[in-house]
Amino acid sequence: MVIRRRDFLNRAAAALFALGPCSSAAATDRPPGRLIVILLRGAVDGLNVVIPYREIAYYRARPSIAIAPPGKPDGALVLDGQFGLHPALASLMPLWGNRQLAFIHAAGSPDPTRSHFDAQLYLENGTPGDSATRDGWMNRLLLALPGPRGAADAVSIGPVLPRILAGKAPVATLPLGPHGVRALPIDQPQIGSAFDRLYGGDDEVSESYHEARAARTQLMDALSKERQTADNGAPPPAGFPRQAARLASLIRRHPGLRLAAVGLGGWDTHINQGDHKGQLADHLRRLGEGLAVLARASGEAWRDTVVVVLSEFGRTVRENGNGGTDHGHGNVIWVLGGAVNGGRVYGEWPGLALPQLYQRRDLAVTIDFRSLLAVILERHMRLDDRRLEAAVPAAPPAPDLARIVAV
Amino acid sequence: MREPAACVRTRFVYSESACESGGGRDMDKMVLRRTGPHRSRPERIAGFLIAACLLLGMPAALATGTEQVSDRQAIHVLNRLAFGPTLDEFRHLKATGIERYIRQQLEPDSIPEPIELRWRLSQLDTLKLDPMQLRRLYGPLPALPGFKPSPELEKAQRERVRLILQEASEARILRAILSPRQLQQVMVDFWFNHFNVFSGKRLDDVWIGNYEEQAIRPHALGRFRDLLFATEKHPAMLVYLDNALNTAPGSPGAHGKEKGLNENFAREVMELHTLGVDGGYTQDDVITLARIFTGWGINPPDARAYPEYAAVFDSTRHDYSPKVFLGRALKSSGKAEGEEALDILAHSPATAHHISFELAQYFVADDPPSALVDRLAARFQETDGDLREVLRTLFSSSEFWDSAGGKYKSPYQFVISAVRAAGVPVGSVRPLLGAMDQLGMPLYGCQTPDGYKNTEEAWLSPEATTRRISFATALAHGGLWSNDPAGLSTAHPVEAGHLEAVFGSAMTDTARDVIGQAPPGLRAALILGGPDFMRR
Known part of the structure; x- marks a missing residue:
C-alpha cells in the first residue's frame, strides 16, 4: 500500500497529539532550531580543507598539492596546534574566531564503498549499506519535528529535489537565478483554477502540484519583500554566494523555515587539483564566501541556525599520478552557525602513517556521520529518542560531540 | 566534400608502429562487417x-x-x-x-527522414569534422615556444567553441522532434546518459557532438560490445574520465602531470558502463584495470605520429607487467590488453544483467520486474549483446504492455514530447534548451558520469510541476517562438483540436470535463500541462 503524503501528514499530526506534550522534556522547552545541509557532491578533499600540518606523512604523500604549514608562504591558516585551514577559506576565519565554526575530522560513513553514487545515497538516506531506504533523512526529520508544519518549512535550492529531502513530507523547491519570483501563468486566477481542477487527483503528480501552490504562496510573500540587503546593496557574486544570500533573506523573512538543503558539485578532483591555488582553491573560495554571506545576512536568525557541510567520502591521502586524488574514505565535516560551540576541531585523529590508514591508503573513519547528526537532531532540533530513531536510525553514540551545539 | 572518413579517423590506433596500426584498423573493419548482415528476417x-x-x-x-x-x-x-x-x-x-x-x-535506416530535417542537419558543419580537425579548428590555442595566447585570443577561442555545443544540441533536438526514426533517438538519449560525458570539461566542449555522432548513434541499436569499444576509445571519454593522463609510474613516458595511475576511468567503466556497482569487482580490480588502461590517451594537436588521430595509445606510458583481472590472467599486452579487458567486461553476465536492468527501467518501470530483467539478460547473452534482439524481447513482454502510463517523463522527454504533440513549426531550439536548463536537465550538462536518471524520484518535485505547466502554457499560446531570431517561426498557437485528435479518447473523465469547460484558448495548455501528459 502506498501512503499518500497528505494522509501521512494527517496521521503524523494525530500521532503527535496522542503522544502529548510531555513525551520529551526538551521538546517543550524551546522550538526546534534551523538546520541547513550543504552537500559537496563528488567528494571534497578534506585533507586539503583542514590540513594536518604536523604530519610528515601528509607532506610526503602530496609532493605537488600539499598546503604548506602556517607561517610559510601561501600556508594554511592556523586553527590549532595540529590543524590549519586552506588559505582560500580565509573568509571563514572570523567565524572560527567567534567560535561559530567547528570541524570534525576523520569522519564519514561506516560503509566501505568508493562509488560516488552509492555513497551519496547513504549520506542522504541516512542508512549506510542499505540502499532500499528511499526517503531522505531530512524528510524523516521534517516529519518528526514537533509542532504543526507548513508547506514551506523545508526548502531545496534548485529545480530538482535531492534525495536527502525526498519523502512523504512536503518540501518546497526554491528556484535559482534572477527570476526566482517572476509571475507564472498559474498565478492568473483563470489559469490557476483550471489547473487546480485538473490536478484534483490523489496521484503523486497532483500532490506535487498542490504542494507547489501552497509553498509558492508562502515563499512569494517572503521573497517579494526581498531587497538586496544581503551585502549592503552589493549583489554577491554569482554561484553559491548568491544562492546563500537568497537563502539568508528567506530565513529572515520566513520564520517557519526549519530545513534547507543545497547540493554543490565540482569536487571530484582526479586531476590538477591544485594547492593553495587552482581548481579546489577556487571552489573552496566561493563556498567560504557563500557561507560568510549566509552568516552575515541571516541576521538574528543565525543564532538558532546550524549549517552542516559534508561529502560522501574523502579522497586518497596520496596524490595520484596526475596532480589529483582518487576516491578515499574518511573526510572532514564542517559545522557552523550561531548555535555551534566552535573554534575547535572535534574527533579522534587516527594519523596518516601507513599502518594507521584505512586499507593502507585512506584516512580512517573514527566518527560516523550519523553520530553528529544525532547530536544535532537531539540537541538543536529537539527530537526525543524515539523520533531521533525514526529520522536517523542506529546512530552510534559519540560523547565527544555532545557539546558541539549549544542548547 | 569529404566522405565519412571521420569514422575511420576516430579509431584508436597504436602509436608503436605503422603496421600494427594498420592491423588495428583491419580489426575494426572486421567488427563492422560482422555486425552488418545481422538482420533478422x-x-x-x-x-x-x-x-x-x-x-x-x-x-x-x-x-x-x-x-x-x-x-x-x-x-x-x-x-x-x-x-x-x-x-x-x-x-x-x-x-x-x-x-x-x-x-x-x-531498422532505423529503412525509414526515410523528411527533407526539412535533412536540410537543417546539413547546415551543421561542425558535425562533419573528425576529432582532430575539431581540435585544430576549435580547440584551445597551443602554447608554442615564443608564443603565449593573449587573453583576447583565448576569449575568442572560447566563443568559437560554443558553436560546437550549439550545433550538437540543434542536431539532437531536431532529430528527437522531427525524425521518424524515433526509437533510434530514444536510444541515443538512453546510451548518452549511460556513457555520459560532460560538455563543460575542457576539450569535451570540442568533441561532444562528434562523440554522439561517431560513438553513440551508429551503435545505439547495434551490438553492445561495439558501443562499448566506440565510447571508451573516443577522446571525449578518455578526457572526461581523466584516463588521458593515466600513466604507469616510472615508465619511460612518465613526466609532468603524466607520472602515475589515475583510477577514475577504470572504476566508472566497471561501475557504470559494464558490470554495475554490485558486479563483483574489488578495489584491486579497479587498480588493475587502471594499469591496463595506462597509455590510452590523446594525441597533441601538433603530433607527428598519427597526426590524423585524436585518440592514441602511448606505449611509453603503459604498464607492461603481467596482470590478473577479475581472476583471469590476461593473455595480451599493450593496447590489446585494454581491448581484452573490455571484451571480458562486455561478455560478463553481470554486464548483461546491468544493461538489462537499465533498459527495463527506462522502458517499463522505475523498479522493473526482476523476471523481465532476467529474460532480457538471458537474451543479451544468447545474442552476444545484440541490442535489437534484447529490445525485441522487451517490446513483446507482457510487463511492457502492462505498464502504460507508469513512467514519469524526464524533463527532456517532457519538452520534446510537448513540442511533438503540439504540431507547430519548430523554430530555434534555444527556448527548448532553456526549458531543459530550468527543469534541471541541461542538455550535455550532466557533470557526473552516471548521466541523468529517468525515474520519478529523480525528477518529480513541486518546482518541476509548476515549471512544466509554465512551459506548456507558453508553447500552447505560441509564446515560445514569438521572437525567434532566426525568423523560422512566428507565433503559432497550438490548436486544441489537433491534440484532442490524439489524446481525446484516452483522457480521464475529469480531464475531459475540465478541458471541455475551459475557455477554448486555454484548452491546449491544459492538455500539454496536465497530469496525464507528465507521464508516459
Missing part, C-alpha cells in the same frame, strides 16, 4: 512475436497488425518507442499496425 520476427504473444496471453492480432490498434495502445507504443505521439505518427501507427511499426523502428 521479417517473417521470423512475425512468427516469433506471434509465439511470444500467444505465450503471454496478448492478442496475436495486435502483434500482426491485422486488427484495429486502439488509441491507448498507439499512445503507449509512441510514448515508449518514441518521444510521444505526433498526429501523423499516431495515424501512421494505427494504419501500419504495432508489429510492423516496431520492426521498422528496430
